[in-house]
Amino acid sequence: MASSKQEFDVLIVGSGPSGSVAAKLLTEAGMSVITLEQGTWFDPGDYPGDKKEFELAGGKQWNPSPNVRDNERDYPINTSESDVEPYMQSAVGGSATIWGGHWVPFLPSDFKVKSLDGVAVDWPFDYYELLPHLEAVEQLISASGTQGNPGYPPQAGYPTPQIPIGKVGMKLAEGMDKLGWHWWPGLNGMPSIPYQGQNPCARRGTCMFGCNEGAKWSPDLVLFKDIAKSGHRLVVGARVREIIYDETKGRVTGAIYIDQNGRERKQMAKVVILCGNTIGTPRILLNSASNTFPEGLANSSGLVGKNLMMHPFGLVMGHFDEDLESWRGPSGQLINTLQFYETDESRGFVRGAKWGGMAAGGPLSSKGFVGAEVFKDDGKIEDEWGENWHKMIEEKFGRTALWAIIGEDLPEESNRVEIDPELTDSDGIPAPKVVYKTSENSRRLLDFHADRAVESMEASGAVSTSVMPQMRESGWHLLGTARLGNDPRDSVLDQYGRSHDVPNLFVWDLSSFPTGAGANPTATLMALVHRQATHMVNEARNVEAA
Amino acid sequence: MSKYSDEIRATFAKLADYLVPKYKNKPSASSVGVHLEMLDEVMRIRPDLEEGFLRAVQYCHGKDLSDGLNGLAKEDDAAFSALTTVTTGGYMMTDEARKAVGYPGQDKAPYDPTEMPQYVTNGMLQRVIDRGPIFRDTKHLDKD
Numbered sequence: 012m013a014s015s016k017q018e019f020d021v022l023i024v025g026s027g028p029s030g031s032v033a034a035k036l037l038t039e040a041g042m043s044v045i046t047l048e049q050g051t052w053f054d055p056g057d058y059p060g061d062k063k064e065f066e067l068a069g070g071k072q073w074n075p076s077p078n079v080r081d082n083e084r085d086y087p088i089n090t091s092e093s094d095v096e097p098y099m100q101s102a103v104g105g106s107a108t109i110w111g112g113h114w115v116p117f118l119p120s121d122f123k124v125k126s127l128d129g130v131a132v133d134w135p136f137d138y139y140e141l142l143p144h145l146e147a148v149e150q151l152i153s154a155s156g157t158q159g160n161p162g163y164p165p166q167a168g169y170p171t172p173q174i175p176i177g178k179v180g181m182k183l184a185e186g187m188d189k190l191g192w193h194w195w196p197g198l199n200g201m202p203s204i205p206y207q208g209q210n211p212c213a214r215r216g217t218c219m220f221g222c223n224e225g226a227k228w229s230p231d232l233v234l235f236k237d238i239a240k241s242g243h244r245l246v247v248g249a250r251v252r253e254i255i256y257d258e259t260k261g262r263v264t265g266a267i268y269i270d271q272n273g274r275e276r277k278q279m280a281k282v283v284i285l286c287g288n289t290i291g292t293p294r295i296l297l298n299s300a301s302n303t304f305p306e307g308l309a310n311s312s313g314l315v316g317k318n319l320m321m322h323p324f325g326l327v328m329g330h331f332d333e334d335l336e337s338w339r340g341p342s343g344q345l346i347n348t349l350q351f352y353e354t355d356e357s358r359g360f361v362r363g364a365k366w367g368g369m370a371a372g373g374p375l376s377s378k379g380f381v382g383a384e385v386f387k388d389d390g391k392i393e394d395e396w397g398e399n400w401h402k403m404i405e406e407k408f409g410r411t412a413l414w415a416i417i418g419e420d421l422p423e424e425s426n427r428v429e430i431d432p433e434l435t436d437s438d439g440i441p442a443p444k445v446v447y448k449t450s451e452n453s454r455r456l457l458d459f460h461a462d463r464a465v466e467s468m469e470a471s472g473a474v475s476t477s478v479m480p481q482m483r484e485s486g487w488h489l490l491g492t493a494r495l496g497n498d499p500r501d502s503v504l505d506q507y508g509r510s511h512d513v514p515n516l517f518v519w520d521l522s523s524f525p526t527g528a529g530a531n532p533t534a535t536l537m538a539l540v541h542r543q544a545t546h547m548v549n550e551a552r553n554v555e556a557a
Numbered sequence: 558m559s560k561y562s563d564e565i566r567a568t569f570a571k572l573a574d575y576l577v578p579k580y581k582n583k584p585s586a587s588s589v590g591v592h593l594e595m596l597d598e599v600m601r602i603r604p605d606l607e608e609g610f611l612r613a614v615q616y617c618h619g620k621d622l623s624d625g626l627n628g629l630a631k632e633d634d635a636a637f638s639a640l641t642t643v644t645t646g647g648y649m650m651t652d653e654a655r656k657a658v659g660y661p662g663q664d665k666a667p668y669d670p671t672e673m674p675q676y677v678t679n680g681m682l683q684r685v686i687d688r689g690p691i692f693r694d695t696k697h698l699d700k701d
Binding site for chain 1: 575576577578580581583598599602603605623626627630637641642645646649650658659660662663664665666667668670671672674675676681682684685686688689690691692693694695696698
């Protein structure tokens with residue numbers, strides 16, 4: 012096995028939103044930091060958004076599901092027992108290369124659901140503890156938005172002005188205005204003016220296929236290039252097989268990984284931080300069993316891999332008489348609403364959902380509204396094809412507004428990531444299996460919100476609506492498989508993301524979220540890592556090293 | 558143009574025109590070449606569709622168009638999906654079809670970020686603000 016001679020202060024696994032913020036803060040604080048990334052650099056020139064083929068390519072090589080892409084750099088996931096197909100990307104920048112840029116910080120109540128609603132667990136700190144870190148990362152990503160949203164406590168504002176909400180956003184807002192319901196112009200992780208090396212959003216509406224414009228924030232765009240100048244080392248194509256645990260020291264000492272040439276390598280470090288996402292991180296921990304931790308590294312609680320949360324996701328579409336140019340972006344949220352976000356138990360469920368107002372995509376997305384499902388009920392293809400296909404395009408393409416409903420999923424131990432007994436990746440490393448069932452609370456939540464969203468569309472003047480409840484292809488947000496907490500019996504990590512079991516092992520990705528809120532998690536994830544890294548820097552002398 | 562036989566292309570042209578016929582100002586699928594150069598272009602982009610596409614063409618070859626396509630949809634959903642994706646994917650990449658449906662592609666849409674939005678000038682956003690905060694605060698809870 013090849014082994015690097017240099018022992019770094021910090022080894023980070025994963026270069027997505029969490030790993031990149033950690034790498035930046037720790038490198039800039041003077042630590043020697045190495046990041047191992049299983050993927051490689053994407054060339055923005057390859058992104059399909061500015062090409063005629065973009066929707067076709069989105070069905071395969073730019074699909075967010077690793078099981079669909081099936082690239083050599085993706086690891087397979089057994090989803091045969093999952094209601095939802097998990098999404099992620101394997102690249103420098105991780106899933107941020109294909110995120111929508113929706114910047115939706117969690118709300119105060121999200122951190123205290125046990126205290127407020129008697130369900131799940133509280134976070135070990137509150138919203139206000141995280142707020143200054145949120146404001147810091149909003150500067151980092153060159154956020155664009157409008158200050159003053161009454162859906163949140165007051166905060167500092169955003170570095171670049173609002174991106175236009177377009178005809179779709181305006182149409183949705185008009186409906187909410189008629190109903191007297193909350194809405195706010197969309198806050199996005201992309202600037203509206205040239206800012207910090209990022210170009211302004213050009214409203215192509217192809218964020219989730221990679222941003223051709225170099226506008227949407229992603230760690231590969233500026234961050235890693237900047238911190239390389241400060242000595243940060245990024246190793247791409249490095250697939251971590253296991254974390255090395257020294258039984259005598261009771262510490263981790265580094266990682267074993269497979270490089271792009273298939274060679275096994277060892278990298279030593281004083282501190283290891285896992286940022287490999289909610290499936291990748293427990294996979295590594297469970298694959299790192301030892302005499303001390305026969306059930307997986309840092310797993311004395313038995314909770315590594317447990318409490319997987321995936322936001323229940325539904326779509327409500329409104330179809331309008333007028334041309335809304337509904338392929339225009341950003342995509343990116345145009346507007347959003349928190350009207351039904353907080354718990355009202357009279358609705359028959361707890362917690363709530365955020366709706367994101369979005370454009371509807373290109374013409375092939377119009378085909379997706381009918382698909383092949385119509386044949387399940389003895390329909391005939393002529394019902395949807397022939398002249399009827401042209402009529403459908405006339406009625407829907409360019410004239411459709413979306414409410415994308417993201418609800419809170421409460422943690423349940425039975426929803427989990429485990430190691431599949433047979434499946435492996437292309438390097439022979441055991442691959443994960445996801446076991447996930449949508450809860451009754453989530454189903455009721457989605458039904459209620461879909462009904463309200465239809466009302467909103469009708470208030471906006473939609474001539475017809477379509478509802479797609481709880482889509483299987485929707486696993487954008489994966490949370491909670493190594494959660495934070497104060498009690499080692501009920502959590503994997505302490506409040507700073509340090510393993511209760513191994514003092515120099517940290518998990519700073521979405522695995523660490525005790526609960527998942529009903530909002531896109533990247534804003535809160537980056538704020539959390541900013542908090543954790545700031546604490547590590549401040550307490551550096553007290554961090555126990557190998 | 559050599560990868561697929563003339564017979565495959567001819568069968569596909571009939572199927573494609575049944576799925577996407579000429580309609581008002583919209584051209585038919587074969588008239589924009591979905592069975593010719595666009596077929597090759599789609600397969601360059603999505604080689605994963607080829608297996609299902611060829612299965613679909615083979616299944617429908619020689620059958621009445623409606624019988625063949627309805628039978629395919631019931632018996633081999635993956636092949637039917639590949640066939641319709643190849644058809645509409647190729648169709649919507651052509652300039653003729655895009656012009657007919659009014660789609661310029663995912664082009665840039667320049668804007669002035671300093672321009673005052675209509676929802677500000679017409680008072681819509683102010684009405685949201687005037688209704689006041691809607692979040693549940695947690696300041697009253699003890700910090701751990």
